[in-house]
Amino acid sequence: MQVTGAPERAATAGFYDGVPVVSGFADLADPARYQPLPDDWTVAVTDVVNSTGVAAAGGAKAVNTAGAAAIAAVSNALSGRAFPFVFAGDGAALAVGPDDAAAVAEALAATAVWCREELELGLRVATVSVAELRESGRDVRVARFAPSPDIDYAMFDGGGIAWAERRLKDGTLALPEAAPGTRPNLEGLTCRWNEIPAQHGVVLSLIATPVTSGDAAADTGAFRRLVADVLALADTQPAAGRPLPENGPGIGWPPPGFELEVRASRPPGASLPLHRLKLGAATLFAYVLFRFGIRIGPFDPNAYRRSMVENTDFRKYEDGLMMTIDCTPAVADRIVARLDRAVTEGVARAGAHRQGSALMTCFVPSPLRPDHVHFVDGAGGGYAAAAQQLKALPIRPATAAS
Numbered sequence: 001m002q003v004t005g006a007p008e009r010a011a012t013a014g015f016y017d018g019v020p021v022v023s024g025f026a027d028l029a030d031p032a033r034y035q036p037l038p039d040d041w042t043v044a045v046t047d048v049v050n051s052t053g054v055a056a057a058g059g060a061k062a063v064n065t066a067g068a069a070a071i072a073a074v075s076n077a078l079s080g081r082a083f084p085f086v087f088a089g090d091g092a093a094l095a096v097g098p099d100d101a102a103a104v105a106e107a108l109a110a111t112a113v114w115c116r117e118e119l120e121l122g123l124r125v126a127t128v129s130v131a132e133l134r135e136s137g138r139d140v141r142v143a144r145f146a147p148s149p150d151i152d153y154a155m156f157d158g159g160g161i162a163w164a165e166r167r168l169k170d171g172t173l174a175l176p177e178a179a180p181g182t183r184p185n186l187e188g189l190t191c192r193w194n195e196i197p198a199q200h201g202v203v204l205s206l207i208a209t210p211v212t213s214g215d216a217a218a219d220t221g222a223f224r225r226l227v228a229d230v231l232a233l234a235d236t237q238p239a240a241g242r243p244l245p246e247n248g249p250g251i252g253w254p255p256p257g258f259e260l261e262v263r264a265s266r267p268p269g270a271s272l273p274l275h276r277l278k279l280g281a282a283t284l285f286a287y288v289l290f291r292f293g294i295r296i297g298p299f300d301p302n303a304y305r306r307s308m309v310e311n312t313d314f315r316k317y318e319d320g321l322m323m324t325i326d327c328t329p330a331v332a333d334r335i336v337a338r339l340d341r342a343v344t345e346g347v348a349r350a351g352a353h354r355q356g357s358a359l360m361t362c363f364v365p366s367p368l369r370p371d372h373v374h375f376v377d378g379a380g381g382g383y384a385a386a387a388q389q390l391k392a393l394p395i396r397p398a399t400a401a402s
Helices: 006-013 025-029 051-077 098-119 130-135 160-169 216-234 258-265 272-292 301-311 329-344 382-392
Strands: 042-048 085-087 091-096 123-129 141-148 151-157 202-210 315-317 321-327 348-355 357-363 373-378
Touching: 025 141, 025 216, 025 315, 042 051, 042 098, 042 130, 042 160, 051 085, 051 091, 051 098, 051 123, 051 258, 051 357, 051 373, 051 382, 085 151, 085 315, 091 098, 091 151, 091 160, 098 123, 098 258, 123 130, 123 160, 130 160, 141 301, 151 315, 202 216, 202 329, 202 373, 202 382, 216 321, 216 329, 258 272, 272 301, 301 373, 321 329, 321 373, 321 382, 329 348, 348 382, 373 382
Parallel strands: none
Antiparallel strands: 042 091, 042 123, 085 091, 141 151, 202 321, 202 348, 315 321, 357 373
16 A cells, blocks of 8 residues: 655645636536546545435425535534535535545544434445545546635536445445444534425426446537536526525524424533523524514624525536526426436436425524525425436436437
8 A cells, every 4th residue: 555645645635725616507517627536535425314205204304404414514523624515415425635534434423323313314424535436437526616706516527426325325335333422513504494485386306417328528428418408498597596586585483494403503411402492592583683684793684695595505516417496387397308308318317306395404604704505405305306216217328419
């Protein structure tokens, strides 16, 4: 085994800071926008067990909370340092440098215990080195997309994340369980906003992943045309289909995700009823500020709402295209028809799920900073339901480009 020297480790640890930020989402369909992760980095993946069934039984918000919890736990374990991550509704994928791998594994193992003991959800967690992924014939490349001047999100390409997720689900990859009672630091993980009703008729969650035929250039070109067509259809809707209204979602009290936040924010050993009372008072205070637009010192709830809308993560790449958009039924029909054609032609595997509203789960390290993170998924199963359709499709050999 080759021992990496300190200067090399320092260089690779700072790799993500040097990845250029892309401002046009459509540009992310171009593989040239992505940079390969260093071999000594580690990829981590998580997945909620039976997420589709849990969501169908009314637990979609809990599923999304478990998916976002891994990102919050790792961010807090790394003291807020930037790292690439993608929220996938019922799980997450992320990558970290060589000096952070042990801390990340510990945080994820603790998150799995928290999900089981507090949410009664199974959360699979695993890590794998980038070098091992490349030995499997896959790659992991990353790009950065800025939906607003205040924040950027990572996008993954190369097939390595999808490979790791398959190995996670079949049990080949798994982290050792943490001790019962172990808790991650989930500070900043919140779920206070109301469901977001569709403004134009339907909230559509979709996933499309490329099919490999052996001709990389043809595969890339055909899939890029599919992505361009889907984005063009989404662009016919206000704000490219972003599910949030201009002033953000509604807020009520007690918030719909109150009990989830109680369990995420309770300090180890603290009384659950007492902590519930304390958080109830804090959320009531926040509700009054947002309901009446009351500014307190440097905190402006109206400015927060505006930046929240701009920062929302409603479209992404994770070895394929993932979107949750608000659109008319006619546009949804056209998008699904385009996806179906790509499947028939062997260009992609795809799934789409319609529902009447969207959910938002947030990671807010500080409400006074503009870089708060907001994840959107469909409220009726979302990405998990779309993925179930994708799993059921055969992988056809590629034919003529679409």
